[in-house]
Structures are given as structure tokens and as C-alpha cells.
Amino acid sequence: MNHPLLARDARRIERYAAMADAARFLHPVQQALLHRRGWLRMLAPRAAGGAELPLPQAVRLEEAVAAVDGSMGWVLTLCAGAGWFAGFLPPALAREIIGGKRVCLGGSGAPTGYAEQDGDGYRITGSWDYASGAPMTTHFTLNAVLRADGQPLLDEQGAPRIRAFLVPAQLVRIVPSWTSIGMRASASHSYRIDGAWVGKDHGFTISPAAATADGPLYRFPFYSLAFVTLAANVAGMASHFMQLARPCMSRRRHAMKGLPLLEVPEVAALVRAKEQVHAAARAHFYHVLDRSWALVEDGTTLADCDLHALQASSLALVAASRAAVDELYPYCGLYAAREDSAINRVWRDFHTASQHSLLLP
Numbered sequence: 001m002n003h004p005l006l007a008r009d010a011r012r013i014e015r016y017a018a019m020a021d022a023a024r025f026l027h028p029v030q031q032a033l034l035h036r037r038g039w040l041r042m043l044a045p046r047a048a049g050g051a052e053l054p055l056p057q058a059v060r061l062e063e064a065v066a067a068v069d070g071s072m073g074w075v076l077t078l079c080a081g082a083g084w085f086a087g088f089l090p091p092a093l094a095r096e097i098i099g100g101k102r103v104c105l106g107g108s109g110a111p112t113g114y115a116e117q118d119g120d121g122y123r124i125t126g127s128w129d130y131a132s133g134a135p136m137t138t139h140f141t142l143n144a145v146l147r148a149d150g151q152p153l154l155d156e157q158g159a160p161r162i163r164a165f166l167v168p169a170q171l172v173r174i175v176p177s178w179t180s181i182g183m184r185a186s187a188s189h190s191y192r193i194d195g196a197w198v199g200k201d202h203g204f205t206i207s208p209a210a211a212t213a214d215g216p217l218y219r220f221p222f223y224s225l226a227f228v229t230l231a232a233n234v235a236g237m238a239s240h241f242m243q244l245a246r247p248c249m250s251r252r253r254h255a256m257k258g259l260p261l262l263e264v265p266e267v268a269a270l271v272r273a274k275e276q277v278h279a280a281a282r283a284h285f286y287h288v289l290d291r292s293w294a295l296v297e298d299g300t301t302l303a304d305c306d307l308h309a310l311q312a313s314s315l316a317l318v319a320a321s322r323a324a325v326d327e328l329y330p331y332c333g334l335y336a337a338r339e340d341s342a343i344n345r346v347w348r349d350f351h352t353a354s355q356h357s358l359l360l361p
Contacts, residue, residue, distance in 0.1 A: 004057070005064040009033060017069040020185035021345050024178070025135050027185075030072050039076055040104050043084035045213035048094035050086065052217055055225065056286070056293050059232045066236030070349030071185035073236055077229050078132040078186075079106045082141045084225070087213035088204040089166065094212070097139055097166070106133045107141030111162045113193065114152075115144040121199040122146075124165060127175065127192045134189040140172045141165070142193075163203045171196035182348030208301075216296040223358075224302070224310045228289050230356055231314035235282055237350040238321035241328070242275055244343040248332040261331055270331075274324040281313075281320035288313040318359050325350050 016027035026034075034040050042058050044050025053061075058080065066073025082105035086094040097103060113126015128142050145160045146153040152160040175190040204210070211218035249261040249271070261267045288309050292302060302310075329336060329347060336343045 005061055005068075009037070010064070010068050013065065013068045013072055017072070017185075018340075018342070018345065020069070020071060022184075024184045025187040026072055026075060026133075030069070031136055034072075034076060034079075034104075035102050040079050041083055041098055043080050043217060044086040044098045045091075045094060045215070045218070047091065047213060048086050048098040050083065050098050052213075052215060054293065054297075055217060055220055055228070056290050059228050059289060060286075062229055063232035063236040063239075066233040067240045069185070070233070070237045070240075070346065070353060071183050073233050074183055074186045074188075074353060075133040077233055079104050079137070081225070081229060082106050082139075084217070085141055085164070085166065085204065085206065087211055087215075087218035088164075088206055089212060090201045091212055093166075093201050100138060102136075103138050104133060104136045105139045105141060105166070106131045106137035108191075109143055111143040111145055111160075113142060113144045114147050115163060115165060115203070116150070117146070117148045118197060121197055122165070122203065123195050123197050124167060124193045125195050127190060129177070129190045130188045131174075131191050132186045132188040134174050134191060135187050138169050140167050140169060140191060140193075142167065164206055165198060166202050166204070167193060167196060167198055171198070180352045182345075182350070182352030184348075216293070219301075220293070220296050221302060221307060224292070224307055226358055227311050227314040228285075230353075230358055231285065231317045234318050234321050234350065234354050234359065235278070235285070237346055237353060238278060238324050241325050241343065241346045241350060242271075242278070244346060245328045245332050245336075246271065248336055248343060251335075252331070252333045267331060271328065274328055278317075278320045278324050281317045285313045285317045315359070315361060318354065319361060321350070322354060 013030055016029050020027045020030060038051055041050040042053045046052040062073055062077045065076050086098050108128035108130055112128050115122040115124050124144055143162050143164050146163055155161050173192045175192055177190040178188045206222050208219045252261045254261055254264050257264055292306050292310055335341055338344055
């Protein structure tokens with residue numbers, strides 16, 4: 001299954017990547033491309049105005065974009081992933097939101113706020129971190145602890161009840177906080193909500209049993225979707241790094257042997273080994289993903305062994321990506337340490353994105 005990234009789109013993304021990094025947000029041309037191609041709606045239900053792409057196709061697209069510009073790939077992945085939540089909203093609300101002009105959903109999964117019951121809805125207060133694409137987000141998603149009369153509501157195990165919500169951007173205040181060395185153009189800022197009221201239809205549950213849209217995409221487990229989409233981004237950035245590493249090495253000479261580094265047998269063998277291990281991990285990753293998707297398409301509920309295989313293949317791909325980038329970087333020279341070089345931007349993006357907590361070994 002091929003990804004639908006056209007060569008001219010890849011060139012357009014690449015042309016503005018350095019400017020976006022310097023400006024600390026996606027260039028307007030990159031933003032326009034996300035909207036024009038409908039990529040931010042690609043995981044939203046077709047009945048709501050989304051594309052509802054098969055997950056393996058969407059993941060390959062995310063990897064391909066990340067292999068051109070890590071920040072744009074990340075914003076695409078996180079915002080399209082938030083758009084997937086439309087499959088769990090009341091259908092009328094989903095159509096209203098996904099059908100909006102230049103719609104972009106984004107947000108955070110940490111339950112760092114409260115939703116107080118108030119009439120036929122909730123009054124939300126709190127702050128959340130790491131909303132990738134925050135400056136272009138039209139609706140923020142979040143998790144909040146449910147409360148009544150100022151007291152947390154508890155579930156059957158006595159733990160606070162947590163619910164997901166969707167809040168229009170007009171009720172949200174972005175708090176500039178994203179100062180990372182990499183992924184600068186993702187603009188993954190914090191945001192605050194201070195007592196904003198939303199109707200109960202803006203709350204939703206992320207579970208196949210609670211899906212309001214038909215189709216296999218909304219029967220695919222959330223954490224498995226998160227693992228494969230994040231791993232694909234990291235893999236794309238690693239592929240980009242390896243692509244840029246070869247010309248860097250060809251320009252360097254071994255201090256003792258006087259040969260270009262790529263002509264030193266040990267160095268050439270290392271490069272080939274990292275490329276081969278990464279390619280093998282990537283092939284296995286997509287084999288597992290395609291097989292799992294086929295099962296869900298056929299109406300099968302993924303077993304624990306299937307969920308473990310998705311997680312394990314995702315983490316194996318991330319590990320191969322880390323090994324390739326970290327072991328090849330020392331051979332790339334001071335050019336790779338220059339902040340204004342493409343390979344340095346990719347290196348910074350890679351080491352920032354791979355800090356995501358789900359990607360820990």
C-alpha cells in the first residue's frame with residue numbers, strides 16, 4: 001500500500017521547512033497544503049466530511065511527510081489523530097465541526113483540569129501541555145476529572161472519573177511555552193481554560209464500544225493507533241537523517257587513513273548495517289500493522305497478542321531509528337552541528353520527537 005504524498009507536495013514542504021523552523025511554526029504554505037489536501041480530516045468519519053482513510057495508508061502518509069519535515073509530520077499526525085475523535089462525538093456535532101472551514105483539532109491527553117457538572121453541561125477549568133499545532137487549532141481536545149459540587153466523581157474502583165472533551169478555540173487561551181531545541185515548528189504550546197461552559201454533547205468516550213461512526217477505523221484501539229502513528233514519524237525522521245548523512249560523510253576524510261569516510265570499509269559497513277536494520281524493522285512494522293488492520297476490517301477484535309505485536313513492532317522500529325541516528329551522527333562532522341544545516345534540524349527534530357513517553361523502551 002503506497003502513501004499518497006506527491007513529489008511536488010514533498011518539494012513544497014521541504015522548501016519551507018527551514019523557514020518554519022526559524023519562525024517556530026509551520027509556514028503558511030505548509031499550513032495551506034494541510035488544508036487543501038484534507039490531511040487534517042483524513043481520520044475523521046466520512047459521514048462527517050472526513051476522508052476516513054484506512055489506517056495503514058494514513059500512517060504511510062505521516063511517515064512520508066515526517067521524512068521531509070519532522071515538525072509538519074508531527075502536526076499532521078497529532079491533529080489528524082485528534083480529528084479521529086470525531087468518530088466518537090454525536091454525529092450532528094461531528095458534521096458541524098469537521099465540515100468547518102480550515103478545521104484543525106488538537107490538544108493533550110493528560111487529565112490536568114476539571115469538568116464541573118453545571119446544568120446540561122460542564123464548566124471546564126485547567127491547563128494542558130503540548131498541543132502540537134496550537135496556533136492553527138480550531139477545537140481543542142482534553143481530558144478532565146469530572147466533579148460535582150467541587151468534589152471529584154469516583155468510578156467503581158474509587159478512582160476519579162476522567163472524561164474527554166472538545167472545546168472551541170474561542171474558549172481557550174494559548175500559553176506560549178514551546179522552547180524545545182527541535183520540532184520548533186510544531187508549536188506544541190500549552191493552553192488554559194478558565195471556567196468555560198460546554199454542553200454535555202462535547203464530552204465523549206474513546207472506546208470502540210462508544211464509537212458513533214461505523215467503520216473499522218473507530219474499532220481500532222486508541223493506544224495501538226497512537227503507537228503506530230508516533231513510531232512512523234520517528235522512522236521517517238531517521239530515514240531523512242540517514243539520507244543526509246551519506247553526503248556529509250562523503251565530504252569528510254578519515255584523519256589517519258586519508259580516505260573519504262564512505263570509502264573506509266568499517267564506516268561503509270556501519271552505514272549499510274544501520275540502513276538494513278532500519279529497513280527490516282520498518283518492513284516488520286508495516287507487516288504487523290497491515291495484518292492487524294485486515295483483522296479489524298474483517299470485524300475481528302484484536303487479541304492481546306495482536307496489541308502486543310503492534311506495540312513491540314513500533315518500539316523496535318523506534319529503537320532501530322535511534323541506533324541509526326545516534327551511531328551515524330559522529331561521522332557527519334561539524335556541518336551536522338551547525339544549527340542552520342538541514343541535517344542538524346533533522347537531528348534536533350528526531351531527538352525531540354523521540355522523547356514522547358509512549359516511545360520509551
